[in-house]
Amino acid sequence: MEKQNLDWGxxxxxxxxxDYSYVSNYKDGAWDEGGLTPDHTVTLSECAGLxxxxxxxxxxxxxxxxxxxxxxxFRPDQNAQRMYDSAQRLCMPPMPKxxxxxxxxxxxxxxxxxxxxxxxxxxxxxxxxxxxxGEVIGVAPADEYQxxxxxxxxxPYYKGGVKPVKLRVSDYDRAAPRGTGNIKAGLNYxxxxxxxxxxxxNGYADxxxxxxxxxxxxxxxxxxxxxxxxxDGTLVVPQSFTDSILPSVTRxxxxxxxxxxxxxxxxxxxxxxAEIGEFVECGMCGTAAVISPVGEVDNGDEKVVYGMDHVGPxxxxxxxxxxxxxxxxxxxxxxxxxxxxxx
Numbered sequence: 001m002e003k004q005n006l007d008w009g010x011x012x013x014x015x016x017x018x019d020y021s022y023v024s025n026y027k028d029g030a031w032d033e034g035g036l037t038p039d040h041t042v043t044l045s046e047c048a049g050l051x052x053x054x055x056x057x058x059x060x061x062x063x064x065x066x067x068x069x070x071x072x073x074f075r076p077d078q079n080a081q082r083m084y085d086s087a088q089r090l091c092m093p094p095m096p097k098x099x100x101x102x103x104x105x106x107x108x109x110x111x112x113x114x115x116x117x118x119x120x121x122x123x124x125x126x127x128x129x130x131x132x133x134g135e136v137i138g139v140a141p142a143d144e145y146q147x148x149x150x151x152x153x154x155x156p157y158y159k160g161g162v163k164p165v166k167l168r169v170s171d172y173d174r175a176a177p178r179g180t181g182n183i184k185a186g187l188n189y190x191x192x193x194x195x196x197x198x199x200x201x202n203g204y205a206d207x208x209x210x211x212x213x214x215x216x217x218x219x220x221x222x223x224x225x226x227x228x229x230x231x232d233g234t235l236v237v238p239q240s241f242t243d244s245i246l247p248s249v250t251r252x253x254x255x256x257x258x259x260x261x262x263x264x265x266x267x268x269x270x271x272x273x274a275e276i277g278e279f280v281e282c283g284m285c286g287t288a289a290v291i292s293p294v295g296e297v298d299n300g301d302e303k304v305v306y307g308m309d310h311v312g313p314x315x316x317x318x319x320x321x322x323x324x325x326x327x328x329x330x331x332x333x334x335x336x337x338x339x340x341x342x343x
Contacts, residue, residue: 008120011155020110022149049132049142056186057086058129060287063108065118066328073338078249086183091141112342121156157289164295165205170195173212181244192222218271225251229281229314238271281312291319
């Protein structure tokens with residue numbers, strides 16, 4: 001299979017059309033057979049439920065070329081489960097999990113020439129999403145939906161290597177207590193846009209959001225979960241009393257890597273902001289960067305500094321181990337790497 005003629009080493013993290021998308025429609029109480037399409041456009045009624053009541057959920061994962069030349073995805077079953085849960089929370093008909101995984105396989109296989117070669121630092125980003133297409137004017141769930149998957153080749157999140165970033169504590173809340181913070185819905189990200197733009201304008205990579213009920217516990221950033229490391233090397237993973245933290249596939253995988261590969265102690269618990277100065281490392285984790293090391297967190301005049309001139313050894317080792325598993329350079333003990341057969 002011949003790859004596309006792209007400058008793989010200089011791709012940005014942005015959208016580029018590939019050969020095919022995947023589409024399936026829900027109508028009269030059932031999903032249709034679905035299939036691949038070369039059409040990357042969507043046509044909607046002006047009264048579509050998406051446009052009025054924000055019934056939309058999405059996922060994000062990547063396809064890689066491993067060291068031995070296989071094309072793989074990482075734990076697509078976990079993305080299938082999370083989208084299933086997200087859809088149920090917004091009264092949308094969930095895409096069956098086995099069909100979700102097969103659709104990912106089909107669209108990656110059809111766009112195999114767009115999967116960057118091993119060693120380029122680039123990947124094929126895979127974005128499944130679902131939205132209400134049925135017409136609805138009163139406040140109610142729609143009766144028709146569309147499930148799609150787009151793919152786009154993207155460069156590494158960090159150009160020139162992984163470097164620590166600065167966060168600030170936001171004056172805004174990312175999600176309501178017992179609201180929708182624990183599902184992957186566009187409405188949650190819309191809420192974070194204004195504080196994110198303002199943070200960037202003031203020299204910060206992102207915000208650190210505190211719990212919306214008491215504003216004393218660490219939750220997550222605008223687009224990633226947060227991790228800490230204690231002086232004794234224990235990995236600390238913030239949890240929420242009000243279920244308002246997104247259950248990240250990357251975070252879950254890093255916890256298993258810490259325990260099963262690196263023999264680390266792990267604490268998954270609520271973390272008070274007042275205690276973050278006691279930790280020696282901090283990082284954000286998510287699909288795009290795997291781990292973004294955090295060198296400083298500012299809360300008004302208060303600064304918690306972990307070090308802007310180096311990546312902490314624990315975050316570095318966690319990231320290297322997980323990316324090594326994904327690329328096939330480290331043994332996959334848990335069966336996470338999902339091979340896609342390409343003819």
